[in-house]
Amino acid sequence: MENLAGLRRIGVLTSGGDAPGMNAAVRAVVRTASFHGLEVVGIRRGFNGLHDGDMDLIGPRDVANIIQRGGTKLLTARSEAWRTPEGRAQGAEHLRHWKVDGLVVIGGDGSFRGAHLLAQEHGFRVMGVPGTIDNDLYGTDYTIGYHTAVETALDAVDRLRDTGASHERIFVVEVMGRHAGHIAIEVALAGGAEEVLVPERPKPLAEVAQTVRQSQERGKTSSIVIVAEGYPGGTDAVARAITENTGEETRVSILGHIQRGGTPVAHDRVLASVLGQAAVEALLAGRSGEMVGEVCQQLNYVPFEETWTKRKDVSTNKYRCARLLSC
Amino acid sequence: MENLAGLRRIGVLTSGGDAPGMNAAVRAVVRTASFHGLEVVGIRRGFNGLHDGDMDLIGPRDVANIIQRGGTKLLTARSEAWRTPEGRAQGAEHLRHWKVDGLVVIGGDGSFRGAHLLAQEHGFRVMGVPGTIDNDLYGTDYTIGYHTAVETALDAVDRLRDTGASHERIFVVEVMGRHAGHIAIEVALAGGAEEVLVPERPKPLAEVAQTVRQSQERGKTSSIVIVAEGYPGGTDAVARAITENTGEETRVSILGHIQRGGTPVAHDRVLASVLGQAAVEALLAGRSGEMVGEVCQQLNYVPFEETWTKRKDVSTNKYRCARLLSC
Amino acid sequence: MENLAGLRRIGVLTSGGDAPGMNAAVRAVVRTASFHGLEVVGIRRGFNGLHDGDMDLIGPRDVANIIQRGGTKLLTARSEAWRTPEGRAQGAEHLRHWKVDGLVVIGGDGSFRGAHLLAQEHGFRVMGVPGTIDNDLYGTDYTIGYHTAVETALDAVDRLRDTGASHERIFVVEVMGRHAGHIAIEVALAGGAEEVLVPERPKPLAEVAQTVRQSQERGKTSSIVIVAEGYPGGTDAVARAITENTGEETRVSILGHIQRGGTPVAHDRVLASVLGQAAVEALLAGRSGEMVGEVCQQLNYVPFEETWTKRKDVSTNKYRCARLLSC
Amino acid sequence: MENLAGLRRIGVLTSGGDAPGMNAAVRAVVRTASFHGLEVVGIRRGFNGLHDGDMDLIGPRDVANIIQRGGTKLLTARSEAWRTPEGRAQGAEHLRHWKVDGLVVIGGDGSFRGAHLLAQEHGFRVMGVPGTIDNDLYGTDYTIGYHTAVETALDAVDRLRDTGASHERIFVVEVMGRHAGHIAIEVALAGGAEEVLVPERPKPLAEVAQTVRQSQERGKTSSIVIVAEGYPGGTDAVARAITENTGEETRVSILGHIQRGGTPVAHDRVLASVLGQAAVEALLAGRSGEMVGEVCQQLNYVPFEETWTKRKDVSTNKYRCARLLSC
Missing domain, CATH: 3.40.50.460 (Phosphofructokinase domain)
Structure with a gap:
């Protein structure tokens, strides 16, 4: 596919509570980027590491044999620093220093707020991938983990x-x-x-x-x-x-x-693979400020804001079915 | 819900290759029927047992603690007898003898052919539930197992x-x-x-x-x-x-x-529960001659014939993703 | 082997906290007894059921397909009644009524105290099988579960x-x-x-x-x-x-x-099988008032009293090894 | 413990068919060595890598988080070169070059033959650790894997x-x-x-x-x-x-x-840890030319030759028990 956005190097981080499948998503981001000729910088400890400049170039072989690993090799952390405009400015500075011109953030709605602010305040292209065990994100049938x-x-x-x-x-x-x-x-x-x-x-x-x-x-x-x-x-x-x-x-x-x-089940590895690929290809196609999820087995893009302003309800059918069948 | 079809007693059987979750589907059929005031006859060894009259009444406690069991407690078998009109007539006779006025068949497209013939030749109300590990049935995103x-x-x-x-x-x-x-x-x-x-x-x-x-x-x-x-x-x-x-x-x-x-994973138990319930409620609503599946998390009804005349292709996106990410 | 004790019918119960492998032990008791021409009475809910007379004859086919099941199909419970001589006398009465002339008790040291009193006060032949997850029984390298x-x-x-x-x-x-x-x-x-x-x-x-x-x-x-x-x-x-x-x-x-x-691991199924067989054969050989365990892969018999008067220490080697290797 | 052998740096390799728990054994070797002040050289691909000089220093942090991994991070291979005296002489040369004065070989009897020749022909101190899924090694109740x-x-x-x-x-x-x-x-x-x-x-x-x-x-x-x-x-x-x-x-x-x-079960991780530690401490104590196993939960040392000249029979008791209980 064409590199409409003129990207050369993207960053990737995992943020918020860890979820099984995050490693599979990182692998997908790195390999898709490599496939399309982009370099990738792996950022450690989420926005905390972005603020601290804790990052390195990673390639396809660095993500070998992690698709089946629980947790996240990029580590994750809460970031107090990211709550302030100064903290985010420092992170943006690190991204510019590393010549990163696009970012994939894997996490939940809290992480997407951080991503949204980075995009808005500093003009970076950012795509989100839903990684959280709770499945409480609007815009995707299921979340990774x-x-x-x-x-x-x-x-x-x-x-x-x-x-x-x-x-x-x-x-x-x-x-x-x-x-x-x-x-x-x-x-x-x-x-x-x-x-x-x-x-x-x-x-x-x-x-x-x-x-x-x-x-x-x-x-x-x-x-x-x-x-x-x-x-x-x-x-x-x-x-x-x-x-x-x-x-x-x-x-x-x-x-x-x-x-x-724990080792992620097939569904989480597959979803992470599909959405990690999609996030990179969305950046290439010029998209930004969105989470990419899957609805009815089709890719679905929603603006970051909707992930915290809109709600995904639980399934009323399953709720009723659970009660009926316990008779 | 209203019993539009005037049913009083239904039968249930598992047929074809066994699949994890079949027990969960049988449990759902029995308990949903019981919830709606119907009796249930469990037929052993699929159409073979229907032909032989190998069946008994079963109630909600008989299906306790089987939701997590692999295989099928109702057993399954190939049936040569069912290939002939005489064989099917004998099965119909057994159903009439047991006063069964509706049937749920859990299996694959071969099983639905057998169900289709029973419905056509002898006027029984039959609903199908997709149970096969291969996932090759048109009309449902996933099959049980x-x-x-x-x-x-x-x-x-x-x-x-x-x-x-x-x-x-x-x-x-x-x-x-x-x-x-x-x-x-x-x-x-x-x-x-x-x-x-x-x-x-x-x-x-x-x-x-x-x-x-x-x-x-x-x-x-x-x-x-x-x-x-x-x-x-x-x-x-x-x-x-x-x-x-x-x-x-x-x-x-x-x-x-x-x-x-093996013990069925959550997805198969949930799908089996939802579709088992749906099959009984479809019979109550007067439906027949269809398989009930799930498409985009919604119930989906397809005529039996379509399960063998139409094809469900594999996912091109996943096929490509698997190859791209192995780089 | 010769039936030196002249047994004709034995009882089996599980008692105390349940442990994975108890079902495998019950199966072994029933089948070994059957192999040697004895009948078996399965007693439900441990000494509670013995006190209440809650028991039935069970045969080799009744214990089919349970070797891999967690929990205990015979159920288990605490028994207040068994703490009194009157309670135990009533249990003995039930055993006589059922013509049970030997008993296998599967449980921990608390259960063996109950077994010991039954043997002492009422002259029944009783053998114990160590079933408890804690592994804290003297006289056996490992306990079932x-x-x-x-x-x-x-x-x-x-x-x-x-x-x-x-x-x-x-x-x-x-x-x-x-x-x-x-x-x-x-x-x-x-x-x-x-x-x-x-x-x-x-x-x-x-x-x-x-x-x-x-x-x-x-x-x-x-x-x-x-x-x-x-x-x-x-x-x-x-x-x-x-x-x-x-x-x-x-x-x-x-x-x-x-x-x-949970499904018992191989070790627990094997130990339960070996000790269940050994307990029945010990009764046949005229033994009573003992727990049969395994030490250095050999059967080991200890008087019931030793299971609560003697202690099995933890492994000092493993304790040290755990600490050394965490360096 | 005292370093009677005056060791300063030891090597470790895995050889023959891989077995779950080999990584745990390597971890134990490295950390025990470190605890006693020794350096460790990790040799890749068994005797093949020893012949080729494919090795590097590894420390306690290099073996972090591998105790639960299947396979062997040191890799394993068959070695044609090791069958000839010239091949072994070249391996010995590499060991001298790396200043390795003791070696731990993790594998089966074929690997111990290779180890035995190295010890005999070139005077190296070598200890063996039984790593093979088949459990067919004399001198240990169980093998790792x-x-x-x-x-x-x-x-x-x-x-x-x-x-x-x-x-x-x-x-x-x-x-x-x-x-x-x-x-x-x-x-x-x-x-x-x-x-x-x-x-x-x-x-x-x-x-x-x-x-x-x-x-x-x-x-x-x-x-x-x-x-x-x-x-x-x-x-x-x-x-x-x-x-x-x-x-x-x-x-x-x-x-x-x-x-x-697959992820090794507890038993294999524990055995690998205990024997990995024991092998290093045996080298320190001046032992050589032996496999260290575990018999009756005690360490047991056997000369390498006995691992292929003596046989460990299967358990007749278990063999009989399996047949009796299938009744």
Whole structure:
């Protein structure tokens, strides 16, 4: 394809919470750039490293054998410095020094805010790639890392089901999702959970306890309740309400950070590969200030602002299906 | 929802090659039926069992704790008897005897032909659910079992990459897909393979060997070539061509039937749950003679005939991406 | 072998915390008994079910396809009733009613106390099989479930390492082991952890913090500290001490009940098979009041009392090796 | 510990077929050496690299984050050059040039022959560490890589059981083991196989077929027969004999090279760590010309010659147990 933007060297960084598949996305960016004759600078520790000038040239062989690695070899970090115009100006200075004329930012909406400011204040071409396990980004059906996090949480739920069934216990399991219930609903449906609680659909705890009680009256001797991290009131309150209403002991399991790591599943590697390629080709085609996602298996471009001003709701169909099938 | 079709008792069977997630689909059919006040008859060994009258009533507790099991508890088999009008008439007789007035068939296009004939010749309401690892069914983005088969094959490729890289060897890996390259392309892209060969895109073997040689000239010391089972000429011919053209030894690995089994991944359990529910609700709404699939995360109904008369092509974008990123 | 004890029908139960491989042990008991011409009664919910008379005859086909299942199909429970002589007398009555003349108890030292009392007070022949993830039983190199729990915890640590390395963070990870550090030491050594804390080797928290600081001074940017559940003072205190002494944020991850479930690894299935067979053959040979374990790959019989009066220490070699190799 | 041998710099190489855990062993060698004040030279591609002088200094940070990686970062290869005295003399020359005064060789008995010749002909101190998936080395209960290979093969057998049970089929599964049946027996016992065939215990094929037929007569509708790679006559002959004697179709599955790769299980990482440490400390203590293994959880030293002149038999107990429990 034609290099409409006249690019010669682009930068790439990963930012925000790490997500399985970020390495695959970096690999795709580096190799696509190389394929189209561009050089690539790898920036370490996200905007923090951009601010500090912590970067180096990387080539296709440097990203060999990382497609299957969890985490991010470019590292990631929060950046206080990037919150100030001075901090961003210094980052822009480093980019000019390194002769970087385009940037790919892999991360979530917080990272895209940082990218947006860089583009606006300093005129750099920037494209975003959605990398976050929470799947809470508008403009893409799925984010990189989401499917792996779902599998990790589901594996844990399968294990808890084994022990829960053997002891005829009730487990309340907290999965990740500070503002969104995507992981919770997918895991609940796939794990055959008796109830699922997500921030997007709050309900009275008495109703939750009743669901569990009814499920036991129908002959179920163990139950699993999935709670998204960000559910109002918190996971312990859910467990207490169940105990109070059913008289049954409950066990709480907080899955936590294990959901961030691990070898990415095929879906995340493929999505990362496709979107990493697309981000570079979008820069070549002259695009900027957008995240590239995938909707209905087609590339989809949305302005950075929409990733934090618009919301992607959880699937009502899956939410209902999870509840119906736990009967 | 209203029971427009006046159904009281439905049957369910799994047919053709087994696929991970079939149990989740059976569970969804049984529980959705129960939720809507219908009884369910579970038919064993596909159309073979329908012909033989090998069936029993099953309820919501009978499908407890199977959502995570590979294979199919209803068993599956090829049926010679079903190829004849007499055989099908006998199956219809059994259905009438059991007072079954609707049927859900979980399987591939061969199974839908059998379902189609039953519907046409004997007036039964039948809905199909796409269950096959090959993902080669028109009318649905994905089939139940496909994502699990991809993960199983990918895990094997990751392992082969470990040993291939240590010995600096070339591996030619055959994955399933008698007529379709969906698994091959997904695994190649996710596994970082150097080349992928699918029946839909045949190419001269000399070109394949050249790709491998060039990849070695770029500094790669090991290579993986993914070949779909149904690739013209076969996997051994590919290996021979590479050896002849590069002078390098190659190892062939046929992954085979392990790709059929195993705990289904979340995606397959969720798809099976959603489509199992949808098939029952379609029967209730008066639909028949169709497969229900999912396209762009929406339910999609296609007449049985289209599942074998129309083709779903492999993704050209992913095919190209796999090749570009192996640079 | 000869049936020296003149047995005709034996019982089997699982008791205490469930452990992966208990199903494999039950299968081995049932099939070995069948092989030697004995009938088997499966008792549900441990001593609770024995007290309640909750049992049934089971045969070789009833234990088909369970060797790979986590949890225990016979269920398990705590039993208040069994703490009283009256409760145990009632259980003995049920055994006589069912004509059970030998019993295999699969569990930990608490379960063996219950078995011991039954043998002493009511003259039943009882053999014990060590089933507990903690590996804290004297008289056997390993307990059934231990190796699976180690793999589950190690998989979690590998995942935490991915995210810890990406964010350059310190993780404090609590693994199971209320009184014993076997899991902790094995996981620390296999996971390349920077420090491991077990109840058998308490040390000042300041020293722990110093180890972490030194490891960072040697260039490590992320650290993992493994803490056994029963470590004096608890996991949170460890994390606080590290933060106070290094000035670095720490994240705590409590792995919890996921370590109890899951498909057993080969080692646990094999050990369960060998010991299940051995327990039945010990009853046939006239033994009673003992646990059968494996030491140096040979069967080893110890009186029940020794399982709670004697201690098995953690491996000093592995403990030292874990620390030396984290340099 | 005291450096009795006056060592200052040691070399390490991996040789023969790669095995999961070799990286953990290399890490242990490097870090133990560093702990005791020694420098380490990493030699690439086994004796081939030693012959070619393909080596470099490596330190503790170079082996960070490899304990969990399959394969070997030092690479491995067959070496024609090492078969000649001239070839070995050239290797010795390189070692002298690099001032290497001790060597750790990680591999199987073929590798130990090469090590033995180097020690004898050129007076180098050499210690061996048993790294091979086949577990066929005298002098150690287990070899590094064996337990991971067993898990990989067992996972495949679990998957085949899923599809075999669904289709009521007979599967004949070939696992690795050119001269030894350790993997086959462990997998057969853990996988609940109906029959297992190992080179150490040949039997008439008619008897095998009869076992399968009898197992079907007892009500089993699917069967799994495990065959070690080196079984006389080969796997296909086994399958044909079963088909001819039972009239049932059989499917053959050759698991092949996937058994070599993958993240090592805890057991292999721990064994590799312990033996890597022990090999270096043995050199320091003045030992040479031996392999260090583990017997009954204690270090065990055997002269190199015994690794190929003495045999380790398969476990008769496990072999019998596998057959008894398949009843």
